Amino acid sequence: MNKTCFNGLFRLNRKGEFNVPYGKYKNPTICDEENITNVHEILKDVTIENKTYTYSEKFIDENSFVYLDPPYRPLSKTSNFTSYSENNFNDDNQKELAQYFSNITRKGAWAMLSNSDPHNTNPDDNFFDDLYSKYTIKRVKAKRSINSKGNSRGEINEILVTNY
Template identity: 40%
Template sequence: MVNAILKWAGGKRKRIPDIIDLFPSDYNERTYHEPFVGGGAVFFHITPKTGSINDIISRLINFYIVVRDKPEELISQAQQYPHEKDVFYKLRDHLNQGKLTDVEAAALFLYFNKTAFNGLYRVNSKGEFNVPFGTHNNPTIVPKDRIRAASHVLKNVEILNRDFSYIVEYSEPGDLCYFDPPYAPVGNTSYFTAYSSKGFNFLEQIRLRDVCIELDSKGVLFILSNSYVDPIIKIYQEINNFKMFTVQAKRVISSKASTRGPIKEILVTNIPQNLSQNSDNLDRLLEN
């Protein structure tokens, strides 16, 4: 087990026990994929021996590639950036100008993850990072031990910057896949699902559902997390081979601490319960 480096909207650190309970008991022997890796809490927790991680956010993927290939250069570069408001905005402008080496871009990505408001990564329609300075007190901007440990784990997998549908052609029967997409909106707000300037609307949610159907037809095991909302529940309920479980989650990133309370999420899977490593423990997850 390795601790994730980044704080990430919708991060799954506190949901790991629920997710792992649904994994097949031999998950460590299977090829593992995460098409929406984000902060990678599940990936770094299970430290797979082979597989792939992917995300549509090119800056995030560049960060992971640099962590894998140039961890010491990343550490050295990121240590040059002080936690100061005026420096933050100058560096934000520098990032959005785009004239950076891979190491500089990765170091700035790490810096903003630790110093921006609530650690958010959000871009505008032009693809420009636009999160303001945060209110952190003495943040650990460069977690050197985590970077070095993550570098070793990342050497085991392919790191990709593609559309999530790559997994249909990339996976093989018996592989294991965990999907943590941008969540469907709850109520009248979409929260922070706009990590990419392209967004992720309901048509994308349906396309993701169809990818899960294709994976199921070729014998790939999967688990998917999403919001507990009627539109999402309905598009998965109609698939006979899929099972849904309800879990309580605490919102990790919110503009107000008072709104970071428990919310419902769903886990969708095609993994037979008898294959799950903790099948006797699944009763605590309320099956839909």
């Protein structure tokens, strides 16, 4: 889907229906046979679960590295994309995720989380700084290619939270 949809975007509307227009790609590679074969080899003894992130906690130990990439907290009222389905991921969910981050930290796992940086639009919004105050927070530049206005695309800050 990311090879043919507008800017590689995947999104569902409130009814749970896919609603992204076609991208303007001249000759996208949709079926990469070599890559599919390689992925098949790597995943042939892997079980993939379709569960909530909390389900994974029982598999995590001190030998684990966990990267969390939740729906990002909106920076403005017009950037309110907070889910890939009809279920929103709000501030209460962000707080639950922070608790999960603490739980897996106590288990000895190495953990990293990315999210939007509220300081992009409000320097006084310390939501994540407060939520992850016990951990390392780095602000990094990230390119944005999805925006209805082409001249509004570009670099903004994101946060990376680590427990190491």
